[in-house]
Amino acid sequence: MATPVRWDGALLRGPVHGPLPALLLVMTTATGLVDAVSVLGLGRVFVANMTGNVVFLGFAVAGAPGFALAASLAALGGFLVGALAGGAVVARRGHRRGHLLRDTALVEVVLMLGAVALLVGVTGASGSALASVVAALLAVALGLQNAVVRRLAVPDLTTTVLTMTLTGIAADVRGAGRPVVTRRVLAVATMFLGALAGALLVDRVPLAVALVPAPALLLVVVVVLQLAVLRPEPWQVGPG
Structure with a gap:
């Protein structure tokens, strides 16, 4: 069950949520960038927005040109695996909010760098097979993020x-x-900026390079939270 929503009147930092609002906006930017890379570079597949992905899956099943059935199924499955893992982590560590988001972002960094490595190093697989594996890996990261957030x-x-x-x-x-x-408005703007940056990068650099800024942004979240949890504050504690 999700934690009851609490609003403390603060915009980006306050006593109830600490620095989480600002950090979640950074993660929203990364999400926009990752979805831009997946939609434009992996064959019209969302890895974060499962509403859009289910719609794309319907298009693929109908045989609409340009939509990859395998990649959409891989992303949907990966997202569910990530969400399942996120639910298990939340059940064990949900009472330590700073640690929970720090560890989640760190796992996402590892998964996204794994996707970058695949895009750089795998040359023997077909384009559709590689796209499906990368989409699944990215979707696991975003499913985990979604459950924790x-x-x-x-x-x-x-x-x-x-x-x-x-x-x-x-x-x-x-x-x-x-x-x-x-x-x-900031949530919408940061998603837009991430998608814009991702689209510009996909059009100008190799796909692996276009994906790199996303784990870089998440690494910033990890570092900030690592520093924050060294000094316990009330916002870090949630219901057990």
Whole structure:
């Protein structure tokens, strides 16, 4: 069960969530970049946005040109594996929020660097087979992230899905305070910037190189949280 949402009135840092809002925005940027690389470089497959991926899967089953059935299935399966692993980790370590997100981001860095290594080093496999394996690996990372971020329950910062965020911007425009609206707008903006950067990179550099900024951003999250957990603060403690 997800942690009840708590709002402390702060935009990017406050007593309830500490630096998590700012760090989740960094992760949202990385998500936009990874999905840009997967959609534009792996054959129209989402690895973070499973709503879009299920739609793409329907297109592939219908035989629409340009959509890869194997890659979509691999991404969907990988995401579920990552979410399953995330649920197990949350059950054991959900009460230590800083440690939980730090370790999650570190695992994501390893998985994404593994995807980079595959793109660089594997030359014998067919393009579709390689795309499926890379999509699955990236989707495991994003499924893990999604499960953990769901537990953290920082308002309006899911890092992977913006539908409800956009709904909130419009539906609550009269009643929500400025920090709430600003945080929602920042979530949309960071996803957009990540996708924009990813699209520009895919068009100009090898796919492996285009993916590198995503684990680099997540490594920043790891370093910041490693420093943060050295000094225990109330925001780090969640329900056991």
